[in-house]
Amino acid sequence: MNILPYIIPPMIAVLVVSTIMSIIYKDKEKKDKGFVLNYYRLTYRRRFIRTVWAVPIVSLIYIALYRFSDITSNEYKIIGVFFFSLLLLDIGYNYSKWKKNEKK
Known part of the structure; x- marks a missing residue:
């Protein structure tokens, strides 16, 4: 089963919407206090916290993907590395920007 047609269009859509x-x-x-649904209205501290909270959610999605999908072992490994690399990059970026803005 080739999963690229199911992954590439949503990734392009996410990149376009994210840029806009x-x-x-x-x-x-x-905003640093209260509930904000829109990620782009949050401070870097709140973005960092939201990303850390996403770790268990991404893990559950990864486990569900393993359990319920029909993909090969190599595709599963590639998707896992991709998910967790993006998550770690986002955590590192938001943490560094938070500390940088805190010094100002």
Whole structure:
């Protein structure tokens, strides 16, 4: 089963929407307290916390994918490395930006 047609279009859509949202909220005031659904309205501290909370969710999605999908072992490993690499990069980026903005 070739899963690339199911992965590439959503990834392109996410990148386009993410770019548009980051441009729209670039100079807007960021919130550090209260509930905010939109990720781009959060401070880097809150983005970091939200990303750390995503670790168990991504793990559960990965386990569900393993349990209920019909993909090969190599595809499963590639998807796992991709998911967790993105998660670790996002955690590191948000942490470094949070500490950098905290010094200002």
